Amino acid sequence: MxxxxxxxxxxxxxxxxxxxxxxxxxxxxxxxxxxxxxxxxxxAEIHLPQVVKKNGSRVDYSREKLSASLWLSLRKRPVTTEAVDAAIARIEDQLLILGEREVPSGKIGEMVMRELKKLDKVAYVRFASVYRNFEDVDEFSDVIREVSSRHRS
Incomplete structure (x- = not known):
């Protein structure tokens, strides 16, 4: 040195x-x-991939942005900070395992939806409505039926 x-x-x-x-x-x-x-x-120096947005632009991965997105969906829901931190860690682990230099934002969105489905069904539906850009009530109903049927079984 x-x-x-x-x-x-x-x-x-x-x-x-x-x-x-x-x-x-x-x-x-x-x-x-x-x-x-x-x-x-x-x-340790860990390099998470760059995020390729829908418009083709590239941005650095941001843990803060991911966390903010999760917390927005989980607003006023009974989920602990520890559970959210663990979900973020799982998403980051998946990104590292991919070994890619760039990852489409859609792939991260799908990872977020899987984690939210485990954490809180209401937050999952909230996130899905924005992420999938629902056009009408029927799309909401489909997701709610999907969550309800899996929840009962």
């Missing part, structure tokens, strides 16, 4: 600590040339 003060390449690690979540390593280092100390942080 190069010293940020004198640019010497000879440094030594004085102390190493792992954060509470276990995903970041903090190292205190000392430069062997100028004897100054500095801190470095290490974390």
């Amino acid at each position: 190069k010293c940020p003060f004198c640019a010497a390449s000879e440094t030594t690690v004085v102390d190493t600590r792992i954060n509470d979540d276990g995903d970041i390593v903090r190292r205190r280092r000392r430069c062997l040339t100028c004897d100054k100390r500095f801190t470095t942080y290490e974390r």
Whole structure:
């Protein structure tokens, strides 16, 4: 590690600590040339794919945007933050497993619908109505019948 003060390449690690979540390593280092100390942080670098929107534009994947979309559908529904975080983690795991550099937004939408169907049926219908762009009440009825029939069995 190069010293940020004198640019010497000879440094030594004085102390190493792992954060509470276990995903970041903090190292205190000392430069062997100028004897100054500095801190470095290490974390795993994970590259989620870019999202290809319906209009063909590409945007970086955003966990915040995914979370906001889920919470909008789950508004005033009895679902815990832990359950939503777990759903987001499952979606991100699926995206990583795909191993693609780009993923259509529709594929992410389908993943969200699967997770919402497990979390809360009302939220699933809310999301489906916007995602699938329902044109009339019959489309609502079809989704409600689908959720109701699966719920009874």
